[in-house]
Amino acid sequence: MLDLKFIRENPDKVKEGIKNKNEKDNVDEILSLDQKRRTNLQKVEELKAKRNKVSQEVGRLKKAGENADEIIAEMKSVGDGIKALDDEVREIEEKMNELLAWTCNLPHDSVPVGRSADDNVEYRKWLPEGFSFENKFKKLDHVELGRKHNILDFERGAKISGSGFPVYVGKGATLERALINFMLDLHISQHNYTEIMPPFLVNRDSMKGTGQIPKLEEDMYNCEKDDLFPIPTAEVPITNLHRNEMLNEEELPINYVGYSACFRREAGSYGKDSKGFLRVHQFNKVEMVKFVKPETSYRELENLVTDAEDILKALNIPYRIITLCTGDLSFSAAKCYDIETWSPAENKWLEASSCSNFENFQARRANIRYRKANDKKPEFVHTLNGSGLATSRLMVSLLENNQTEDGKIIVPEVLRKYTNFDIIG
RNA sequence: GGAGAGGUGGCAGAGUGGUUGAAUGCGGCGGUCUUGAAAACCGUUGACGGUGCAAGCUGUCCGGGGGUUCGAAUCCCUCCCUCUCCGCCA
Structure with a gap:
């Protein structure tokens, strides 16, 4: 498995190495999935941060014997949003990991370049x-x-x-x-x-x-x-x-x-x-x-x-x-x-x-x-x-x-x- | 094959719905003491990801996957693995 971060930062080097090994590269597809994943992550993490905060608030209210029905109802939709985004992220990651598993190692610089x-x-x-x-x-x-x-x-x-x-x-x-x-x-x-x-x-x-x-x-x-x-x-x-x-x-x-x-x-x-x-x-x-x-x-x-x-x-x-x-x-x-x-x-x-x-x-x-x-x-x-x-x-x-x-x-x-x-x- | 128990941090081991990323111990690191070391004592110590020049902010992770819930290490389902006893067997 190659380091995703390395692929992100050196896509051309990775492509060249893979090409020299006569393998097929998925670099572009991996990078586009990676981009999508990070965008979704940011969205879902924002929602999760909110959920964490509010859930703690609910705990505090309940302990104090106060009513929390209103915010609980409000959080329900947040939960749904999280679930949907999480599913999407998971799907993207699955695809990405599959592609990464099929991505070969890169040759060391000291290896002579050749076809066969x-x-x-x-x-x-x-x-x-x-x-x-x-x-x-x-x-x-x-x-x-x-x-x-x-x-x-x-x-x-x-x-x-x-x-x-x-x-x-x-x-x-x-x-x-x-x-x-x-x-x-x-x-x-x-x-x-x-x-x-x-x-x-x-x-x-x-x-x-x-x-x-x-x-x-x-x-x-x-x-x-x-x-x-x-x-x-x-x-x-x-x-x-x-x-x-x-x-x-x-x-x-x-x-x-x-x-x-x-x-x-x-x-x-x-x-x-x-x-x-x-x-x-x-x-x-x-x-x-x-x-x-x-x-x-x-x-x-x-x-x-x-x-x-x-x-x-x-x-x-x-x-x-x-x-x-x-x-x-x-x-x-x-x-x-x-x-x-x-x-x-x-x-x-x-x-x-x-x-x-x-x-x-x-x-x-x-x-x-x-x-x-x-x-x-x-x-x-x-x-x-x-x-x-x-x-x-x-x-x-x-x-x-x-x-x-x-x-x-x-x-x-x-x-x-x-x-x-x-x-x- | 039958019956039972259990899987929590680098390791051991608590914890059964709301500041628990997780007590405690060991190990690691830093320090005090010491001529030096050990012991003792004090402090500190998870991984991975997102974002950012950085400080930071933030998310996920208690065998794997799914579910319930505003909120899960904790409840439910499912799969995997380990251990003990019985049976069988090289």
């Missing part, structure tokens, strides 16, 4: 020692490797649930579990995060709080009977942990990390990049979430990225980081880095992580504030989150990069204490 993913900018790249983009032998892709070693079963997943619901088998399941545990442990022990194990179903208010709703509602699963949503990312429950809360300045920054399964309908995206793990309806992810003071949030964004990078370095997986341009930014984000890992079989980079700063956009929606120690006014926190990381795409890179010429898969050193085996095949 083609305009994203590479930020940095890291390659393991001795790595080459040229394959010395024919690399099997992750689906072939999964089938060869019987560690992934996409067909049976499709049978029991539908396409895009992978099944992990044997050492595949163990490897997946090892990855999750390794990532959690690293963030907890090296990066100062507190572990959260969140609910996987959340209510509508939570989905609104982080901005999945209303715009992305079609991409979300929904349990209609209870109006609960299977989470598309642990970002939702973890950020909403502090919804409607007042935090203390001293407890900031708050760093949480949590594993969850993630559920996405991926409506309308069939056909492209849909092989195996490349696009799935359920996957596993370790998510980092930060609640920070506004003045630190861009420094924290950089920290978030390096925290995710440490995982990939430890796993020895080639990756690059790109800065998303304005046109590729998600609805709620002000700035976002994607981390992409290399797939030698697909011969391309795969998005394995997104690290975003939402500034106070989510905090405003979810009403997450903090009180400054020197008794200043409450202020909205800044929220950030980043995948650290999603196992599905990561697994693709891990399997493909670590395969030997005879098709076996070498388990990265750091995972062996979790898997208790060092090779698959």
Whole structure:
């Protein structure tokens, strides 16, 4: 949610930011409603002030045993006027809030302006020692490797649930579990995060709080009977942990990390990049979430990225980081880095992580504030989150990069204490 | 699923139709005392909106929504949530 006052004072800046994000802007409509609202407010408040005064007078008269019938009769019409105006104001506010809920966050000044993913900018790249983009032998892709070693079963997943619901088998399941545990442990022990194990179903208010709703509602699963949503990312429950809360300045920054399964309908995206793990309806992810003071949030964004990078370095997986341009930014984000890992079989980079700063956009929606120690006014926190990381795409890179010429898969050193085996095949 | 209790400020917790935005306590802030700190004592301390250069004026808010009334934290309706007991259950 953007600050209404900010929109009022900087309409052109807001319009430009929204345009750069390829979103539709409602600024003019919002401002005209805002104007109408304020005019009505002034009228109704005048009437209410009168009512308050007279009502007190009635109390005084009655206490004194005097007759107040005349002014009571007079106030009746005032009451009716108030009700009518109140209704009007409420209607205007409803419309305005709806429009505001559909208004995206603005991009940060440091974000390159661009129309689509083609305009994203590479930020940095890291390659393991001795790595080459040229394959010395024919690399099997992750689906072939999964089938060869019987560690992934996409067909049976499709049978029991539908396409895009992978099944992990044997050492595949163990490897997946090892990855999750390794990532959690690293963030907890090296990066100062507190572990959260969140609910996987959340209510509508939570989905609104982080901005999945209303715009992305079609991409979300929904349990209609209870109006609960299977989470598309642990970002939702973890950020909403502090919804409607007042935090203390001293407890900031708050760093949480949590594993969850993630559920996405991926409506309308069939056909492209849909092989195996490349696009799935359920996957596993370790998510980092930060609640920070506004003045630190861009420094924290950089920290978030390096925290995710440490995982990939430890796993020895080639990756690059790109800065998303304005046109590729998600609805709620002000700035976002994607981390992409290399797939030698697909011969391309795969998005394995997104690290975003939402500034106070989510905090405003979810009403997450903090009180400054020197008794200043409450202020909205800044929220950030980043995948650290999603196992599905990561697994693709891990399997493909670590395969030997005879098709076996070498388990990265750091995972062996979790898997208790060092090779698959 | 059945029965009951309850949702009030940053927190705890009074308050059942008329200066109650709300007693009291804790916490926060300022001060007195102290070499310093603690304790004690005194004072102060809600959020959000409208208007105004400002001082100020003003409105709304006691789980959400609706209603009764000249006037609602207080009465009525409805929804949500939490807790306790019983039943069922991984």
